[in-house]
Amino acid sequence: MRIRSTVTAVLAATAVAAPLLVASPATAAAHQGGLHLGFIQYDSPGRDTGSNSSLNGEWVNVHNNTRGAIQLKGYKLKDNTGYTYTFGSYKIGAGKTVKVRTGKGSNGAGYVFWGRAAYVWNNTSDKARLIKPSGSQLDSCSWTTRDNGTRNCH
Ligand SMILES: [Ca+2]
Structure with a gap:
């Protein structure tokens, strides 16, 4: 149970981080x-x-x-x-x-x-x-x- 909740927390963190990673190159492209x-x-x-x-x-x-x-x-x-x-x-x-x-x-x-x-x-x-x-x-x-x-x- 404890391990599962840790995995869930990591996945949740990844889901939040992913859009930020996408946003960075998009900003650079707009500048170009x-x-x-x-x-x-x-x-x-x-x-x-x-x-x-x-x-x-x-x-x-x-x-x-x-x-x-x-x-x-x-x-x-x-x-x-x-x-x-x-x-x-x-x-x-x-x-x-x-x-x-x-x-x-x-x-x-x-x-x-x-x-x-x-x-x-x-x-x-x-x-x-x-x-x-x-x-x-x-x-x-x-x-x-x-x-x-x-x-x-x-
Ligand atoms: Ca020249």
């Missing part, structure tokens, strides 16, 4: 928003030689945290200078990420190319913006040299 900026490699690894592979070592991830696919055509990425990348037709699935590389290349599943011949994201400090086709800003993320080349904008 739906479609948003993810990791940014604003300082290409190694020396900035300006080669196409070095330019493509600089990238921004856009993550779809919604439950449905989103057509990104007309969405924009913009830096502090005003350089702008406009997405062509690209459907990003629910929970998926698309990597936007600065240089030239052929787009594929999970990655697209800005097509620039120069870096876009400043190594010292800059701010990435994700803008809807309507022109309203969906997300932004800034960094300084303290971030050591990579910024997690989640």
Whole structure:
């Protein structure tokens, strides 16, 4: 009898604790928003030689945290200078990420190319913006040299 009541007490405690464990990630997800900026490699690894592979070592991830696919055509990425990348037709699935590389290349599943011949994201400090086709800003993320080349904008 004594053991049984202890088990009952543990189960009751678990039942109370479980919703609290669920609530924590849900709060984090709400903070991240739906479609948003993810990791940014604003300082290409190694020396900035300006080669196409070095330019493509600089990238921004856009993550779809919604439950449905989103057509990104007309969405924009913009830096502090005003350089702008406009997405062509690209459907990003629910929970998926698309990597936007600065240089030239052929787009594929999970990655697209800005097509620039120069870096876009400043190594010292800059701010990435994700803008809807309507022109309203969906997300932004800034960094300084303290971030050591990579910024997690989640
Ligand atoms: Ca850079």
